[in-house]
Amino acid sequence: MLPSPLPMSLIELAAVLLGLANIVLIIRRSVWNFPVAVAMVSLYFFIFRDARLYSDAGLQVFFLIVNLYGWWNWHRSKGDDGAVEVRRLPATGYALWIAGSVAAIWAWGSFMGSYTQTSYPYWDASIAMLSVAGQILMARRFVENWHWWIIVNLISIPLYVAKDLHLTAGLYGMFLVLAIGGLVAWRKAEVAE
Numbered sequence: 001m002l003p004s005p006l007p008m009s010l011i012e013l014a015a016v017l018l019g020l021a022n023i024v025l026i027i028r029r030s031v032w033n034f035p036v037a038v039a040m041v042s043l044y045f046f047i048f049r050d051a052r053l054y055s056d057a058g059l060q061v062f063f064l065i066v067n068l069y070g071w072w073n074w075h076r077s078k079g080d081d082g083a084v085e086v087r088r089l090p091a092t093g094y095a096l097w098i099a100g101s102v103a104a105i106w107a108w109g110s111f112m113g114s115y116t117q118t119s120y121p122y123w124d125a126s127i128a129m130l131s132v133a134g135q136i137l138m139a140r141r142f143v144e145n146w147h148w149w150i151i152v153n154l155i156s157i158p159l160y161v162a163k164d165l166h167l168t169a170g171l172y173g174m175f176l177v178l179a180i181g182g183l184v185a186w187r188k189a190e191v192a193e
Contacts, residue, residue, distance in 0.1 A: 009167070015043035016171040023175055026138065027182040029084040029189065034071035038064060051163050054118045055108065055128035063135055070139030077141055086190045089137075089144045097133055101148070104129040120159060127156050143190050146183035153179055 018040035025033035045060035079085045089097065105126050113121035134148030153176035160169035 011043055012047055012165065012167045015040050015047060016167050018043070019171050020174060020178075023178040023182070027178060027185050029074075029086065029186075031071065031074045031084065034067050034074070037067045041067065047165070047168070051165060052117065052119050053124055053159075053163065054116050055112055055121075055124040059128045059131055062132060066135045066139050070135075073139055074141070083189070084141060086141045086143050086186050088190060089142050094144060097137070097144070097148075101130055101133045104132070119163065123155065123159050127152055127159065130155075143183070143186045146179050146186060149179040150176065150183070 018036055022033050022036045022040055025036060041060040041063040045057055048054075048056035048060065074084045077084050105122065108129055109122035109125035112118045112125055118124055130148050130152045134145050134152060137145035137148060153172045156172040157169050157176070160166070160172060
């Protein structure tokens with residue numbers, strides 16, 4: 001159980017609100033997205049652990065580490081106007097990220113399905129591994145990170161509904177809309193620079 005006197009629905013609500021603030025700050029290319037993300041992933045670790053979505057729970061630990069790296073990287077990647085600069089992946093890099101994501105999903109799903117009692121091992125692994133790729137691409141300021149997040153959001157919503165995490169499913173619905181907006185905003189920022 002969650003080591004807190006608050007009921008899970010309040011913890012989930014707090015995580016949802018932090019998640020929304022985080023994505024809005026990322027779209028704006030604000031470095032302040034990182035402390036908000038650290039708080040959000042800390043709460044989601046417990047939420048996903050209690051829902052027996054172990055890949056998602058472990059992912060939160062990874063997110064904590066990558067958010068600390070991203071915070072450092074974004075601080076040193078500001079343009080003359082103070083905004084964080086973004087860039088594009090070359091075509092071969094994009095293809096390698098796709099191939100690596102597919103291989104990671106297969107490997108992690110196989111492992112989790114064989115060695116844990118996780119619910120929906122490949123579905124959960126898909127969210128986890130695509131999120132790993134998206135988070136690394138975001139921390140490294142690649143516009144294409146939004147492609148991974150759009151797919152993550154599309155496949156997360158039905159899983160979280162199936163696990164009765166309706167607030168989180170709603171959050172991922174909002175994340176989907178925000179990810180599309182983020183892709184548009186970052187493409188404009190990339191073209192303008």
